Amino acid sequence: MSDYWSDVINGTRSLVIGMNITVRELFKPVITEQYPHFVPVMTPRFRGHIELIGNEETGLPNCVVCGMCQRACPSSCITVAGEKPEGSKKKVLTKYILDFTKCSLCGSCVESCNFNAIKFSHDYNLASTRKEDYIFDLVKRLEEQS
Amino acid sequence: MTVPIQCTPDETFVLNLGPQHPATHGVLRVKLTMDGEYVVKAEPVLGYIHRMHEKMAESGTFAQFMPNTPRMDYLSALSYNQGYVMAVERAAGIEVPERAEYIRTITVELNRISSHLLWFGAFVLDLGGFTPLLYAFDDREKILDLLERITGSRLTYCYYRFGGVYNDIDDEFIAGTREFIKRLRSRLPSMYHDLVTGNIILIKRLRDIGFVTQETCRKYGATGPVLRGSGVQYDVRKNEPYSVYPELDFDIPCYPEGDSMARYMVRMDEITQSLRIIEQALDKLPEGPVNAKVPKVLKPGAGDCYCAVEAARGTFGCRLVCDGGKNPYRLKLRSPTFSNLSLFGEVAEGMILADALAFMGSLDLVIPCIDR
Numbered sequence: 001m002s003d004y005w006s007d008v009i010n011g012t013r014s015l016v017i018g019m020n021i022t023v024r025e026l027f028k029p030v031i032t033e034q035y036p037h038f039v040p041v042m043t044p045r046f047r048g049h050i051e052l053i054g055n056e057e058t059g060l061p062n063c064v065v066c067g068m069c070q071r072a073c074p075s076s077c078i079t080v081a082g083e084k085p086e087g088s089k090k091k092v093l094t095k096y097i098l099d100f101t102k103c104s105l106c107g108s109c110v111e112s113c114n115f116n117a118i119k120f121s122h123d124y125n126l127a128s129t130r131k132e133d134y135i136f137d138l139v140k141r142l143e144e145q146s
Numbered sequence: 147m148t149v150p151i152q153c154t155p156d157e158t159f160v161l162n163l164g165p166q167h168p169a170t171h172g173v174l175r176v177k178l179t180m181d182g183e184y185v186v187k188a189e190p191v192l193g194y195i196h197r198m199h200e201k202m203a204e205s206g207t208f209a210q211f212m213p214n215t216p217r218m219d220y221l222s223a224l225s226y227n228q229g230y231v232m233a234v235e236r237a238a239g240i241e242v243p244e245r246a247e248y249i250r251t252i253t254v255e256l257n258r259i260s261s262h263l264l265w266f267g268a269f270v271l272d273l274g275g276f277t278p279l280l281y282a283f284d285d286r287e288k289i290l291d292l293l294e295r296i297t298g299s300r301l302t303y304c305y306y307r308f309g310g311v312y313n314d315i316d317d318e319f320i321a322g323t324r325e326f327i328k329r330l331r332s333r334l335p336s337m338y339h340d341l342v343t344g345n346i347i348l349i350k351r352l353r354d355i356g357f358v359t360q361e362t363c364r365k366y367g368a369t370g371p372v373l374r375g376s377g378v379q380y381d382v383r384k385n386e387p388y389s390v391y392p393e394l395d396f397d398i399p400c401y402p403e404g405d406s407m408a409r410y411m412v413r414m415d416e417i418t419q420s421l422r423i424i425e426q427a428l429d430k431l432p433e434g435p436v437n438a439k440v441p442k443v444l445k446p447g448a449g450d451c452y453c454a455v456e457a458a459r460g461t462f463g464c465r466l467v468c469d470g471g472k473n474p475y476r477l478k479l480r481s482p483t484f485s486n487l488s489l490f491g492e493v494a495e496g497m498i499l500a501d502a503l504a505f506m507g508s509l510d511l512v513i514p515c516i517d518r
Contacts, residue, residue, distance in 0.1 A: 011346045011347075017341065018277075021337065022277055025281070045297070046294070072210070074206050074210035105299065106212065107298070107304070108209065108210065112442075120298070
């Protein structure tokens with residue numbers, strides 16, 4: 001019988017403490033981000049999908065088609081192609097395809113790059129139902145950006 | 147109290163728990179043979195999220211396996227990252243700069259707190275309390291924001307590199323971490339202990355339920371809070387010190403009761419101890435480089451090495467066999483959750499179903515970590 005009454009007293013106390021805390025929290029400001037109305041700002045180091053960096057003067061990609069990113073990628077989602085124009089010593093980037101369906105955003109490609117040619121974008125609204133939306137042509141993307 | 151029951155097999159029925167069930171927190175299936183409300187036999191069925199991590203390690207270079215490590219246990223990703231990185235560093239004989247070791251300690255302990263906070267919320271949710279989950283997520287969000295600032299991702303961090311860390315921490319991170327320590331310390335007594343630990347419903351659901359003896363732990367190789375909740379004071383951070391833990395002052399919480407409440411208390415005390423560790427590490431943080439000079443293509447000499455770290459759920463071990471090539475010859479990953487789940491079948495026998503689920507929650511299972 002004494003157990004019963006101690007349970008009743010302890011239960012009532014737990015209830016009062018619980019209600020006290022929850023009521024106090026009820027009048028505190030809302031902490032959730034009201035997403036579609038307020039868009040979060042990504043931090044500078046946010047790892048989105050990669051994009052090409054253009055040369056500041058010419059606007060052409062910094063990429064020299066060395067293929068390091070392609071080799072570093074654990075999921076082989078990068079395809080790079082380039083060609084040597086006549087009379088030029090350097091290769092010129094013609095194709096940079098990122099298959100984002102396979103990408104796990106590890107950033108190995110950005111780390112492996114020695115020519116400051118790729119960086120992380122801050123895009124995160126990437127939901128889609130079509131596979132084609134995730135095959136990014138980064139050369140085209142750079143042209144559109146400049 | 148759990149009461150052993152006796153019944154003939156024809157009176158029982160099979161209840162399929164999972165693989166999609168809110169209380170299993172992932173794709174874990176448990177085949178329960180029930181006699182009314184009582185569990186006669188519990189048999190976990192694994193393999194629904196097996197991804198061949200060990201085989202993937204063999205087919206790529208050492209660096210290419212790195213993004214896989216956080217995917218094993220997405221809640222304490224950095225511990226797994228650290229375990230793998232340390233194993234490769236040991237194999238290749240790489241010295242890590244002191245500042246990098248301190249940064250690793252700070253971030254890994256923050257990750258441990260965030261993991262325990264999520265467990266706390268989900269566990270209380272399993273028991274039927276919804277509100278504490280939101281309070282725990284409020285605090286956890288602060289950690290995710292802090293770690294996102296420096297690592298670039300919010301959950302599957304891949305922050306450590308062979309011989310250091312990805313990039314240095316800044317003053318804003320240090321200030322934010324100190325502010326977080328103050329905030330969590332002020333909230334722990336009221337929002338966590340008064341509201342939940344002292345609550346009579348929680349006590350009635352957890353005390354004297356789900357006894358795990360030291361013998362059971364030894365039999366199944368259980369580690370982490372499950373082992374410490376059974377009264378064995380074993381923690382890799384103290385027993386086989388690594389990184390800068392020997393220089394920091396902290397205690398290993400240990401409760402001898404062995405019931406679900408003991409495991410709950412161990413984790414709650416670990417949050418306090420992790421806060422202590424982070425505070426000391428921030429005070430002692432030395433200046434210097436955060437990366438050692440490491441060749442771009444690693445080729446450790448032929449050999450065999452093992453490295454264990456204390457993850458949020460127990461001992462995570464990495465056994466790495468190298469043959470002198472660019473790829474690991476064999477990588478064996480010892481995950482704590484697999485061992486902790488293994489004892490579920492034995493202990494759950496004779497429990498009421500609702501208690502068995504509460505007991506499962508107190509083991510803190512992360513399913514991708516079981517299957518790997």
